[in-house]
Amino acid sequence: MSATETQTETATWVHYHDGGIPGRRRVLTGTAAKDTFNALPKIDFRRIYSDNLSDRKELAKEVGAACRDVGFFYAVNHGVDEGLLNDTFDALKRYFALPTDVKMETHNQKTEKFRGYEAFLEGKLDPSTRGDLKEGFLMGEDATDPEQHRPITPSTSTARNQWPTHPSALFWRPAIYRYYNAMEAFSKRMLHIFALALDLPETYFDAITTHPMTNVRAVHYPPQERQTDVGIGAHTDFCWFTLVCQSRTAYPALEVLNANGLWVPVHPEPNTFVVNIADFLKLVTGGTWQSTVHRVRNTGGEQRYSMPFFFSPNEDAKVSVVQHLRKEGEKYDEFVVGEYFQKRLDIDRTTHLDGEDGKNGGIKRSGY
Template sequence: MSATITTTTEPEQYVHYHDGGVPGKRRILTGKAAKDTFNELPKIDFRRIYSHDINDRKELAREVGAACRDIGFFYAVNHGVDEDLLNDTFEAVRKYFDLPTDIKMECHNQKTEKFRGYEAFLEGKLDPNTRGDLKEGFLMGEDATDPEQNRPITPATAEPRNQWPSHPSAAFFRPAIYRYYNAMYDFSKRMLHIFALALDLPEDYFDVITTHPMTNIRAVHYPPQEIESDVGIGAHTDFCWFTLVCQSQTKLPALEVLNGNGIWVPVEPARNTFVVNVADFLKMVTGGTWQSTVHRVRNMGGEERYSMPFFFSPNEDGKVGVLEQFREPGKTYEEVVVGEYFQRRLDVDRTTHLEEGEGRRPYI
């Protein structure tokens, strides 16, 4: 008597995302096909970033380097930025997003080439399979015409880039954002030295291309998601040097990081921490050795969520290429002009999907 054995093969499943501005996908691996990958983010104590002892900073850099190679994300614990300042900034961000829509729309980001200002609900769309990103945001960044930044005005920087609300009810917002901006800028300059040490470079190696760095704060409001297919922001990588994320304290995590098996790993909100991630330029200079890791936001916990990522990049006219230690003999490598790459990614990631002549999509 013979038996017939029938084998069925499950169809392959993929996660889709934007990587370097280019659509990509990763197969979801389970069972015997699964790789050895991460299932949580490491927590790294950053008190050593303020140490006068170079050995302390090098020890910190070794931990940071390992996280950048293996994951591309980590928690910076005990970062030293004043907690009251962070709480005050979150309160200002909440107040801003509670303002009437017409006051926020005065600074609609479609009025500027750099997409600075207010982004309304569903106007971004990183995942084409969704109705749009379920968030509203406000973007500001490097601007020599803003006196708070004390930057030299040149022919290339003489035109205003930022927009700020003029209504008296929003007068609190600009000074609050600039207090946060200054604190994050100072911490980022220290962080840049740690990244250099992690790459076995002199601590000040990257200083020459970050004399007037490109910098951004995107204040973001994610309402609770009621539709399973919605996403706060679609899966993507960041187009900067690195990102520091300060997220509000919600009971359930909303930020998720994609691991090597195509599984989404939740990033729990934790007090007195920044979530730090490698972005495209650091991946670029390390020849892909460091990971610019795909991430997204899905706010399914029933609470309002606020996030204040700070993006740090080299100078706009700076050029970056693969560091010598990561180059293969006989292979040709090109340099990228930072500002040009940044604008290309901005056009891909932040262009509205509103049709010409249509009104703003309603948030419901």
């Protein structure tokens, strides 16, 4: 039994965080089981580059079905250069192999946006564990980074990212930015497909994603030796959508929770991204699309590396449920993306850097 499951005399429950709120799902078997997914759909994305709108609409139809029924899918033949992706994974392995003191120069506690290096067990999405068994590095939108060509305004004039300055780590920034730029370009194409899947004009979301909130989170998961450990606890994402490029391991580590409370493994597949809908799109679709619970448990005995790219609208964008998905008589709130994002950060980001004495433990921190 994993750290995210509990059992009573009559039922087994899986515990998770959904939309920042602790939840649980009963494990259903036999006649009680629901008709749900047991594998992620694979969708050929070569059509995303087609000049023919009917091709893109055909792709969007498949994407829409996956978003409604699963909330996750494989984007096969995505078109992002495989050499670039392989080079980025090589850079990840090289970065995480650096001495701890070199990585700690950019410790994420030094910034308000929690950007930079996160050490092992500092994150704790599942409170029943000793912490998330991973180390990571987070960067994101930052107008002061010249690589991003963003306008500097009073609200964006303060640096958000941290970059290492030790000579042994100078390769890291350009490597991450090559990946960042490729993923941002693909994400903007993906956004058009999502709009078509919702029966909206292809450019419907363009006006609120001129300067999107974005993150790359480079992650290293060592092999788990304790059954009670978890690489990252069960949760939903709170961006618009997430693209995950994961290293090729023989045994899958990423797992997605289906309606029966069973964990579905997400096998690493060549030339694919794992795409998942996150809380913003669930909200904007009035719950029509699924922001699906997932976790990482690296029990296969290998080192695992992952490069999720998180995409959201502009920080000052105001969004609500799209008009044709609203129910008659219901009232729908409008929310500012940056404000909602910060609230979720405050709920989801837990660290315990000062030990277990409770004096400063379990502090809610910002950053993703």
